[in-house]
Amino acid sequence: MDRRDFAKVAAAAAVAAKVGVDAIEDEADATQHAPVEVNMSMPPKVQRPVSRVIVAERKLEGAGFPVRRPLPSAALRMMDPFVLVDEMGPIDWPAGQALGAPDHPHRGFETVSYVLEGGVAHADSLGNRGRLGPGDVQWMTAGSGIVHAELPPPELKRTGGRLHAFQIWVNLPRRLKMTAPRYQELVGKKFPEATSADGLATVRVVAGEALGVSAAIATHTPIVFQHWTLQPGASIEQPIGPNHNAGAYVFGGGGVFGADVRPVDDGQLALFGAGDTIAMAVDKAAKGPMDVLLLAGVPHDEPVVQYGPFVMSSMDEIRQAFADYRAGKMGSTPG
DSSP states (O other): OOHHHHHHHHHHHHHHHHHOGGGSOSHHHHHHHOOOOOOOSOOOOOBOOEEEEEEOEEEEETTTEEEEEEESSSSOSOBTTEEEEEEEEEEEEOTTOOOOEEEEEEBSEEEEEEEEESOEEEEETTSOEEEEOTTOEEEEEOTTOEEEEEEOOHHHHHHOEEEEEEEEEEEOOGGGTTSOOEEEEEOGGGSOEEEOTTSSEEEEEEESEETTEEOOOOOSSOEEEEEEEEOTTOEEEEEOOTTSEEEEEEEESEEEETTTTEEEETTEEEEEOSSSEEEEEOOTTOSSOEEEEEEEEOOOOSOOEEETTEEESSHHHHHHHHHHHHTTTTOOOOO
16 A cells, blocks of 8 residues: 555545545445555564474494484484484594595485584585585585595594584475586685674574575575574574474584473474574573574475485385486496
């Protein structure tokens, strides 16, 4: 309604109040000038409650390195569109013993690798080679098929050291499962970071938007991927689209989440119900900060069959993926 229409409605309402509705001469005028309720305020934000808290399971992955895995697990199969969340380490490798994930294939989804400490050396069948260090992210679209390896860098293998990283699998919709593979690697300094006005909360925005900054990485699915650090006394309310599934994985410290102020500790994943904001806070008396990986995405609401390194829509597609890999159609990493 523009200002002229609003003025007409206000004038008609004033006349009707003084002389009664009989002052409106005909049906056409009644339709045009009938008083309406005008709400000039924004709708209130609704904090999401915590619907479940999932405890990460401990697993061995790749050649035998330890991970904490909240999904998939016995308690949670997936959080559409996220099909896997692995926290690798933290582990202090002795000299000569660091392990990784040698050559293996993927099809039908995207892998996101985020390094906190240490490093990961990468090579894939597209001919890409790279090195991820602290704060770096690799966003790889496996699509129709790719073979890659994620290994400790030579110096970590030789002298030992600490490794702490994440790998997240984001499902692709069925229409994009056979899209061309794509590789994006960005160093930590290219990701926007922001700090709350009180200086108690910081965020690194890998995907989505927070505290007025937005990520520039290209994603096939609308995704929120943010690393929050909340100091004791911090309190944040982060907008999340109401059409997103959302979860927060705590990997250091602990705090409270959601409209119901639910405690969530290190190694736990909070799943959220309906709403459009997520509240996070750390008590002033806490011994240290809380680190949180905030994940949200628009669900595909499609059948999902996850088998080994492939995420497809049916078992027939899984069988075809294995056949294509054995036939060499996904290539191999450079020697």
